[in-house]
Amino acid sequence: MDHYFTNNENLKSEIKIINYEYNGCSFSFLSDNGVFSKNHIDYGSRLLVETFLENTETRGKVLDVGCGYGFMGIVIAKILDIHVTMIDVNKRAVHLAKRNIDKMDVNAEAFISNVYENINDKYDFIITNPPVRAGKSVLLDILINAKEHLTDDGQLWYVLRKDQGAKSMQKALESVYKVENICKSKGFYVFLCKKH
Numbered sequence: 001m002d003h004y005f006t007n008n009e010n011l012k013s014e015i016k017i018i019n020y021e022y023n024g025c026s027f028s029f030l031s032d033n034g035v036f037s038k039n040h041i042d043y044g045s046r047l048l049v050e051t052f053l054e055n056t057e058t059r060g061k062v063l064d065v066g067c068g069y070g071f072m073g074i075v076i077a078k079i080l081d082i083h084v085t086m087i088d089v090n091k092r093a094v095h096l097a098k099r100n101i102d103k104m105d106v107n108a109e110a111f112i113s114n115v116y117e118n119i120n121d122k123y124d125f126i127i128t129n130p131p132v133r134a135g136k137s138v139l140l141d142i143l144i145n146a147k148e149h150l151t152d153d154g155q156l157w158y159v160l161r162k163d164q165g166a167k168s169m170q171k172a173l174e175s176v177y178k179v180e181n182i183c184k185s186k187g188f189y190v191f192l193c194k195k196h
């Protein structure tokens with residue numbers, strides 16, 4: 001079975017437009033077959049981005065892990081007027097993210113990376129709606145190893161559904177981070193992690 005991250009290049013392209021608005025600022029994303037949440041903005045991603053924007057006063061370098069067509073990174077780059085780096089293992093997603101960066105003229109870059117393999121920098125914020133369907137080891141790799149790519153005061157923000165093991169993941173991450181559940185909505189939990 002093909003998942004949205006399996007890089008099936010034979011999958012027919014059918015470009016769609018997804019609109020979104022934040023505080024009077026309009027966004028229009030190109031999406032396609034073979035990427036996550038291709039027909040609408042995922043509720044968890046929206047909750048994560050909006051919670052992040054409402055709770056973040058400082059500016060800094062942001063890394064969006066598993067960027068898909070670029071929703072989270074592009075909204076953050078535009079609203080906070082900062083540079084965002086976006087990575088994904090899915091080639092079609094990265095291609096769309098690049099097109100969306102150009103289309104919305106934001107200060108951001110997108111490139112292929114399997115988890116952090118092409119990341120050498122440190123970031124003030126790592127933000128992710130992680131790929132649950134890729135399995136627990138990828139999930140742990142993204143969330144636990146974020147620590148190596150955060151500055152000393154850096155923050156990891158992620159969203160997970162209650163029925164996707166949000167509570168047990170929180171426990172697993174508590175050995176590595178101070179973990180705070182910032183908001184809950186419709187079964188989605190947004191977490192903020194800081195290094196001990």
Ligand SMILES: C[S@@+](CC[C@H](N)C(=O)[O-])C[C@H]1O[C@@H](n2cnc3c(N)ncnc32)[C@H](O)[C@@H]1O
Nearest residue numbers: 005036045066067068088089090114115129131
């Ligand atoms: C839940 S989706 C979120 C997509 C996007 N951030 C959004 O909000 O629409 C998770 C993303 O992680 C990507 N992904 C899966 N495995 C990955 C890996 N090993 N390294 C990097 N990204 C991965 C998927 O291709 C997918 O785009």
